Amino acid sequence: MKKNKRYALIGIGYLTVLILLISVLSAWLNVRLINSDRTLLYPLLSIMLSVYVSLKLISDEKTFKHGVIIPVISFILFIFGI
Numbered sequence: 001m002k003k004n005k006r007y008a009l010i011g012i013g014y015l016t017v018l019i020l021l022i023s024v025l026s027a028w029l030n031v032r033l034i035n036s037d038r039t040l041l042y043p044l045l046s047i048m049l050s051v052y053v054s055l056k057l058i059s060d061e062k063t064f065k066h067g068v069i070i071p072v073i074s075f076i077l078f079i080f081g082i
Helices: 002-029 036-058 064-081
Strands: none
Touching: 002 036, 002 064, 036 064
């Protein structure tokens, strides 16, 4: 059961990175910002979720590297997206 929980957290972490990547790319591709509040809302929610998941992953030594990789990639994408 604990092994499944680890895999679920890793999957959720990388899913947040994917969501952040999609939201950054869609913001770059859309020149017109009709919903500008959503342009910043989705990346911020994705950052918060990735930090939460990474804190859970860092506490286990088997998933420590994923707990470091996920927020680093998320912050890099967030900085380049703004």
